[in-house]
Amino acid sequence: MVLPSLCQTAFAMLRHIEPILVLEQLGSTFFDTALQMVVRDRCANATYPDTHLSRESSQQKAMSDFYMTYNLIIQLTPILPSMVLARLSDRRGWRRAPIVVPLSGYLLSRLALLLVVLFGLPLEVMFGAAVLFGLSGGYCAFWPGVMTLASLGSTATERSKVLMKVELLYGMTGLVGSLVSGHLFLLYSSSLGHGTILLTVSTLLNLLAFIHSIVLLQVKQVPEPEQDSNILSHASSDVSVAAPARIDIVNVVLLFAAAMLYGSAVGGAIEILGVFVLKAPLSWSATQVGYGNAAGCMIFLTSFLGVIVFRRCVSDVLLILIGMMSFASGIYFMSFVTATYQFYLARSLNLFGLIPMPTIRSLLSQQVPASSCGTTLTALQLSLKFGGLAYIPAFTKIYQRTLDWFPGFVFLLSSILTVLGMIPISIIGCRSPQRRNYERIQGD
Template sequence: MVLCYQAVSSVLRGIEPLIVLEQLGATFFYASLQMVVKDRSVNASYPNASLSSEESQQKFISDFYMIYYLILQVAPILPAVLLAKIGDRRWRKAPVVVPPLGYLPCSLVLLLVVLLRLPLEVMFGAGTLFGLCGGFCTFWSGVMTVTSLGCTAADRSKVLMRMELLYGLVGVAGNLVSGHLFLLCSSSLGRGTVALIVSALMILLCLIHAVGLLQINEIKQEPEENRQALSDDPHIRMEAPAGINKVNMVLLFAAAVLYGNAMTGAVTMLGTFVMKQPLNWNATQLGYGNAADSVIFCTSFLGVVVFRRCVNEIVLILIGMVSFGSGIFFMSFVTAPYMFYLARSLNMFAVIPMPTIRSLLSQQVPASSCGITLTSLHVSVKVASLAYIPAFTKIYQKTLSWFPGFVFTLSASLTVLAMIPISIISCRSAQNHLNEKILENGGTDINETLQQENVSDTEIV
């Protein structure tokens, strides 16, 4: 009994329950928001534009999400940096405690929109409040920071992907239920009432857990001069005895911004795309589609577990980018549900790049700067969203009549561009490895060293 109690207590004080509660609350909230926006779009009209009924609905939905997501991207920028500094210097819990304080009112406001038939625009104010409390970027950066500090550098990428796996599994379960939960209501209440009440309850429990139960354990990290800067692979490794490799950090940031924009931009428009003909999904179908998206977190984790035994982290990132680029390009031509699920199946490793990039970045800085570094990465992606969210939205609206999937082709192109910085890092790592070999031999026989490297490369191939 004592061992059982200790095990349960250890689980309850870990970061995992926090992820479960937050993801369930977010899943029910966003599924409800999507359907509420679709319901309100039925009466949308644009007198000054020669648009069909369906095009008017698509314009209403895409315009709403453009403004809403811009608010969610911009509002957290300064609070995220402030909370990250507080987390690094004073209170490590700050980045995971403050965001739910803004998430709870956001869910309650949407509930009032449903019950009282308030204008949908009040969600812009709710989104602003959520953003000023740090938003999801602060929350997830806090989770990643707490997780990173609780494990060794060698195991960090696997542990971070384990958190992504948990996030995905909870998302699958939540999305499978969300569509049915959204339809549970009486005739006197609006659709989505039950789902939003449950969402608010989950977020409230998340807040209580973060404040009262969460316990943060920081293990002693390896000395900075003994850490690998980029990879656990013995054939491609770099040491950073003199400090941070700024060139590699810039390249990692560039790859993350390009890939994050490509992925987020495509997924943002995907929610609008599936609500038009020929798909025209209802609440239940939307929940199943979101569940398929969450499955990608699970398959990405399995990919990390399998691939990291034979390839380094740089190759892992490239595998994930190829997976996303191919799947999202196929999404451009989707006209039936089975094609949608086939396209998403090609995205099975799409989640690998971002946590792996975070892992590489966290290995290049001391623990005291880990939080601000990971938050800066999130902020960089959000600053770039000021351009890509309006661009993706307007391109989607302009191409709606002749090629509505064009934005997905554009996203695939950005993914290819994101692979360039990662490839440069791979070349730099190989060159540094070669230089280390030469130094180990005292520089006396460079030709012999080069011949050895060529033989080794041939054997690997």
Template sequence: MVVSCLAVFTVLRRIEPLLLLEQLGVTFFYAALRMVVKDRSVNASYPNASQPTEESQQKFISDFYMIYYLILQVAPILPAVLLAKMGDRGWRKAPIVVPLFGYFQCSLTLLLVVLFNLPMEVMFGAAALFGLSGGFCAFWSGVMTLISLGSTADDRSKVMMRVELLYGLVEVAANLVSGHLFLLCSSSLGRGTVQLAVSALMFVFCFIHVVVLLQVKLLKQDSEEECQTLSNASRSVQGEAPPGMNKVNMVLLFAATMLYESGRDGAVELLPIFVMKEPLNWNATELGYGTAAGSVIFFTSFLGVVVFRRCVSEIVIILIGMVSFASGIFFMSFVTSTYMFYLARSLNMFSLIPLPTIRSLLSQQVPASACGITLTSLQVSLKFAGLAYIPAFTKIYQKTLSWFPGFIFTLSATITVLAMIPISIVGCRSPQKHVNEEIRGK
């Protein structure tokens, strides 16, 4: 009995329970937000009376998300950097704890919007407060930093992908439930009240877990000395390579990440809007099932990392993930029925591999004391990229809605192909795998 209690306590001190609770809260929140915005779009006023009702509703929904996500891109930039600096100075929990307050107030604010029929513009203020708490940018960077410093360089990409797998499994379960949970209390309190209350409660549990239970575990081998040894070994393999080779690789990795994230998120953020219109015209339950099916790629991507890392380099693994996403999202351009949607998503089975693997490569280029700020800088760069691709994809979607709604998915596939170029250059500049193994053997 004592041994079992100790085992349970050990598990609770790990970061996985926190991620489980956080993902439950986030999934319930965004699932409710999508449906509340759709409900409000029905009664929205349309400035262009000659515009078809469905197109007007699509414009209302896409405009709301454009402003909402732009706020989420801008607001966290400075707070995330400050929290990262605090983390690198020893306050490793700070980038995780502070954003949890932002998550909680977002769920609470949307709950108040539903209960008291407040205007949807109130959520813009909630998004700003969430951003000022560091947002997902600070939270995810803090999590990735703890994972990076608590794992060896060889196993880092696998450990990061395992975390993505946990995220995906929780998201699948949450989305399967969310469509049904959203409809509870629809007659008296309003649709989504139970779901949002559960979401807020999850974030309260998250805060308690971080403050009371979470253990910060750092491996000694991930010190500045080890990172310097890796850097020197890399330069010695390519004797003619300039001393700034690692910096050039980091710039290329940043560029590839920004391109891939722009192409991926620009299309995926509009996907729920796309499926809520004709010819698919999904309801809350179908949307939950579709999102859950899309979340299966967390599992397939994890299996891909486990299998591929045995025979190919991390660069090749990244390229496989990018090809997987590009092919699936291009097929999505021509989806006209539900079964075609699921076929398109099945092609994305390895599309989550690139970002965790790139983070793993970046964490190996810097000393432990700069790991947090490096990963946060990556997230901040994605925020700046979002300032361009979010309005661009939204306006392109609105302009092409009448003649080719899937054009944004074709554009996304094209940008993803462009992201393969800097990754390929990094692969050409990097030492061969067998040479690295020889160095480690010495």
């Protein structure tokens, strides 16, 4: 009797979104490390005769130019497909569409890089792979789809914690994948070059995730008790879980503004960070790149623990401010990093840097009905995409212009943007106390 029961439990767990998330994130961390090292190797001999740059500066410029174009394609092309997938999810009830379709794009992009390494194809092939990835909806459709399934499977009072658990699983998987990826990249045989085994495993993992989403994934929706629709959860939110007719437009706009400012700060800094660690004086190897990515993934764990501890005594607004302050301080210190140990010290200050975005998503999801949850979260993701069209080239060009005299200037700029993002969140905190007190009296 025990064995059949365990089998049923295991099968039920396989039908949730978590196994797909693990497979996809493992494949993605392997791919990210491989792409970073392949780009470095291909750009090693880049020259810019007209600019009189040194060899290292030329390599940095070539790498940052590649990532600027690659990331702009990924930011731009998913906009329309992700909206279509979100509408299919909300209007027609095809909740799996924003999961299945993007996973096909993940699979094709991983396969493209594998072919680039195996057959020595030009690195520009990855621009075409980025187009295919974007047309499938990419991360812009996949992550809101994951968050929508997680939101529908939880009550409003527990949603912040549930979404943070998803972030935790995503981060811990990335941590394991990053620790392993650098070592797998160095594995090769006489007929295969560096990165082939790593990319083969990455492609297979994404193939498994794609098949799993088609065959096993199940959509489950938890009904929301009526009394939860007009009262606040205890010390967990400053914005009431209201019916759509009572949406506070000002708060929604402020949340979007804060998300865009913070997303731009984080996205711009992380984009340059991958190039920054490959130049002197750090000059990281593939193994060190994997460890550095693992340090970034560790922030998922510390942010989750921060949510568990802080949500008992502070509001969601304060949670967001704590996370933003954590990232601002860490990325400010990153501006002056000249040694590997300093890099890890700077990352340690980012302990709670991942708290703001899932908490902002939680506040937004509580203010819309289930039928519009996917569209709202996708609209937020699209806003971040549009922001990327501005901050990606801006951060890249600023980094190239300041490369010789202050390469960490972009991280200082990121810290300033984060502080600016704290302003709209603070306004929400100032607007909330009166309504919060009223709701508590009503509850008593």
